[in-house]
Amino acid sequence: MHQEVHTHNIVERAYAPEVADLLGRFDRRALPDFAGASFEALSSELLSFCARDLMIMAPTGTGDYRYEHFGQDIIRFVGCDRTGGHVTQMRPAVARFTIACYDEALSSGKPLYSIHRAVKTVRVSLWERLVLPTTCADGQRRLIVFSKPLQFHEELLTTVLDTSPAGIVALRALRDEDGNIDRTVIITANRRAAAMAGLAGDALVDREGRQALPFLADETIWRRCLYVMELRRNDMFEASYTVDGRDLWLQVALAPLGDGLVMTLTDITELKLANLTLQSRAATLALEIGKERATRRALSHELGQREEREQELRRLAETDPLTTLLNRRSMIEKANAEIRAAAASGHETSLFIIDIDHFKRVNDTHGHPAGDAVIRAFADLLLGQMRAGHDLVGRLGGEEFAVLLPRTGAREARRFAERLHKSLRRSHLPVSETLDLQVTASIGVATRRADEDFGALVARADKQLYRAKDEGRDCIRCAEDEIAAAA
Numbered sequence: 272m273h274q275e276v277h278t279h280n281i282v283e284r285a286y287a288p289e290v291a292d293l294l295g296r297f298d299r300r301a302l303p304d305f306a307g308a309s310f311e312a313l314s315s316e317l318l319s320f321c322a323r324d325l326m327i328m329a330p331t332g333t334g335d336y337r338y339e340h341f342g343q344d345i346i347r348f349v350g351c352d353r354t355g356g357h358v359t360q361m362r363p364a365v366a367r368f369t370i371a372c373y374d375e376a377l378s379s380g381k382p383l384y385s386i387h388r389a390v391k392t393v394r395v396s397l398w399e400r401l402v403l404p405t406t407c408a409d410g411q412r413r414l415i416v417f418s419k420p421l422q423f424h425e426e427l428l429t430t431v432l433d434t435s436p437a438g439i440v441a442l443r444a445l446r447d448e449d450g451n452i453d454r455t456v457i458i459t460a461n462r463r464a465a466a467m468a469g470l471a472g473d474a475l476v477d478r479e480g481r482q483a484l485p486f487l488a489d490e491t492i493w494r495r496c497l498y499v500m501e502l503r504r505n506d507m508f509e510a511s512y513t514v515d516g517r518d519l520w521l522q523v524a525l526a527p528l529g530d531g532l533v534m535t536l537t538d539i540t541e542l543k544l545a546n547l548t549l550q551s552r553a554a555t556l557a558l559e560i561g562k563e564r565a566t567r568r569a570l571s572h573e574l575g576q577r578e579e580r581e582q583e584l585r586r587l588a589e590t591d592p593l594t595t596l597l598n599r600r601s602m603i604e605k606a607n608a609e610i611r612a613a614a615a616s617g618h619e620t621s622l623f624i625i626d627i628d629h630f631k632r633v634n635d636t637h638g639h640p641a642g643d644a645v646i647r648a649f650a651d652l653l654l655g656q657m658r659a660g661h662d663l664v665g666r667l668g669g670e671e672f673a674v675l676l677p678r679t680g681a682r683e684a685r686r687f688a689e690r691l692h693k694s695l696r697r698s699h700l701p702v703s704e705t706l707d708l709q710v711t712a713s714i715g716v717a718t719r720r721a722d723e724d725f726g727a728l729v730a731r732a733d734k735q736l737y738r739a740k741d742e743g744r745d746c747i748r749c750a751e752d753e754i755a756a757a758a
Contacts, residue, residue: 273386273387273388273397273443273456273458273477274368274385274386274387274388275385275386275387275443275445276372276375276383276384276385277383277384277385277704278375278379278381278382278383278384278704279701279703279704279705279707280450280701281294281382281384281401282294283530284384284529284530285384285399285401286399286419286421286529287399287401287417287419289321289324289417289419290384290401290417293317293321293401293403293417294382294401296313296316296317297313297382297403300312300313300316302380302406304380305378305379305380305381306380306404306405306406307376307377307380307381307403307404307405307406307412308403308404308405308406309405309406309408310405310406310407310408310413310415311407311408313403313405313415314327314405314413314415317415318340321417322340322342322343323342323343323344323345324342324344324345324417324418324419325340325342325415325416325417325418326338326340326341326342326345326414326415326416326418327339327340327413327414327415327416328358328373328413328414328416329411329412329413329414330373330377330412330414331357334370335357335358335359335370336357336358336369336370336373336414337355337356337357338353338354338355338356338357338358339354339413340354341353341354342418344419345418348420358370358373365387368385368387369387372385372400372402373402373414373416376402376403376404376414377404377412377414379404380404381404382401382402382403382404383401383402384399384400384401384402385399385400385402386398386399386400386421386443387400388458388477397420397421397458398418398419398420398421399418399419399421400416400417400418400419401416401417402414402416403415403416403417432459432461433461433462435461435463436463436537437463437535437536437537438460438461438463438464438465438466438467438534438535438536438537438538439459439460439461439463439464439533439534439535439536440457440459440460440461440464440475440480440484440533440534440536441457441458441459441460441528441531441532441533441534442455442456442457442458442480442496442531442532442533442534443455443456443458443529443530443531444500444530444531446530448703448704448705449640449641449644449702449703450644450701450703450704452497452500452501454479454480454481455479455480455481455496455531456477456478456479456480457475457476457477457478457479457480457483457484458476458477458531459476460473460475460476463536464534464536467514467519467521467536467538468483468484468485468514469485469514469515470483480496481493485512485513485514486510486511486512486521486523488512489510489512492508492510492523495508495525496525496532496534499525499526499527499532500527500530500531500532502595503527504527505524505525505526505527506524506525507522507523507524507525508522508523509521509522509523509539510523511543518540519538519540520538520539520540520542520543521536521537521538521539522536522537522539523535523536523537524537588601589601591665591666593643593646593647593650593666594646594647594650594666595650596650596653596654596664596665596666596672597663597664597665597666598665598666599665599666599667599668601665602663602665602666602667602673602675603725605663605675606622606663606673606675606725607724607725609663609675609677610719610724610725610728612677613677613678613719614722618677618678619678619679619680619681619718619719620675620676620677620678620679620718620719620728621675621676621679621680621681621683621684621716621717621718621719622673622674622675622676622716622717622718622719622728622729622732623672623673623674623676623684623687623688623691623714623715623716623732624667624671624672624673624714624715624729624732624733624735624736625653625671625672625673625674625691625712625713625714625715625736626670626671626672626712626713626736626740627645627646627649627670627710627711627712628710628711628712628713628740628744628745629710629711629744630642630645630669630670630710633645633708633710637702637706637708641702641703641706641708644700644701644702644703645700645702645708645710646666646670648700648701648702649670649672649695649700649710649712650664650666650672652694652695652698652700653672653674653691656687656690656691656694657674657676657687658676661676661677662674662675662676662677663675663677673729673732679718680718681716681718681749681751684716684718684749685716685747685749685751685752688714688716688747688749689747691714692712692714692746692747695710695711695712696709696711696745711744711745712745713736713739713740713744713745713746713748714736714739714746714747714748715732715733715734715735715736715737715738715739715747715748715749715750716732716735716747716748716749716750716751717731717732717735717749717750717751718750718751731750732750734750735748735749735750736748
């Protein structure tokens with residue numbers, strides 16, 4: 272039975288959009304000393320807007336939990352009201368998993384997110400839960416549990432999956448302690464996909480992806496799957512493999528889905544064989560005008576696909592592989608283009624140069640994988656603070672980053688820098704499932720002068736960065752402030 276438990280990076284792993292909101296409300300009602308949140312305050316707030324998806328659980332003192340509230344939408348999917356009942360009345364495997372999750376949440380006083388496959392009811396096979404520990408005014412403990420079906424088997428979806436000529440497989444990523452994808456588990460697959468894998472019925476469900484799907488044993492194909500899950504970008508390619516002594520060709524389309532991907536498999540074996548036959552007769556067919564036109568169309572299609580592949584390679588060449596931000600070369604090229612546009616239009620442009628303080632200590636204390644995790648988390652925080660589709664964000668190297676803000680003057684740039692600085696001070700960057708770190712950064716800010724190129728702008732911002740470091744780090748220094756002080 273598929274089960275997952277997470278206490279870190281919950282928002283990134285969750286499917287339900289309500290999870291981020293619930294975590295924010297929990298944080299605002301949090302109590303000290305591992306007590307979780309105030310039950311009276313949090314339950315009153317949550318029951319007013321999402322009671323249909325909530326359960327309230329009370330520990331019995333005997334290793335069990337009693338349902339004090341059971342939401343209407345949960346009743347609708349489960350098929351019964353469990354109010355007043357106990358967790359141990361569920362199927363043993365599910366009950367043990369549920370009680371272990373509840374015990375951990377109460378013990379830590381922190382939110383816990385889980386996914387598990389339940390006894391199949393009318394419509395649901397997978398559930399996600401957000402477990403919020405609380406303490407009542409009289410000292411008693413309660414759990415507020417947000418529970419929502421993760422995977423539906425509605426009649427329409429079942430019909431589409433079962434009648435599709437293509438194989439359809441949904442995989443969920445399982446990560447190691449450093450947050451890297453270690454393996455995948457198949458959470459949904461139709462009969463066509465099982466047949467392509469040489470299996471029958473729903474034999475793919477709950478199996479490890481690389482063991483169940485023959486073509487995923489190819490290391491190159493597996494890496495492409497990792498890119499789709501990590502970079503959140505679609506992909507399509509062809510793969511060949513042998514099943515039951517028969518050579519098969521598939522066209523494989525990949526798309527990110529939650530913390531995993533969905534895979535569409537189209538059998539193109541006959542088309543491939545036909546293409547091989549046509550290729551063997553190419554010399555003869557080339558003499559026929561009609562076939563020559565077909566060949567030209569095929570060539571044009573191939574050139575188009577090659578151009579798409581080249582575009583993808585160019586995209587990969589522009590990004591930093593660790594953070595997916597612009598790399599140094601691409602940042603310089605795009606920033607120069609923005610500078611030229613600003614010079615032509617007369618708009619102001621500002622630049623941040625940012626350096627994580629004492630980053631060497633992170634590597635020395637926790638190891639380079641932890642350092643990489645901090646770099647990735649810092650890049651995510653940086654992207655979240657900047658204006659999507661407007662500002663240029665790049666990694667210049669190591670722990671140094673740059674942000675170019677088009678159409679932004681000195682005062683507004685200072686405000687952006689202060690907002691970023693405050694956000695970083697409030698944040699603990701996730702390193703692994705059990706470790707997060709708080710880091711600081713020094714920020715140098717400069718606003719472009721008339722006739723100033725990007726190199727000169729970088730030099731002035733870099734000077735302010737070193738000024739911030741010399742004056743104690745964890746601060747912002749602006750070139751325009753220095754000019755005003757001198758005046």
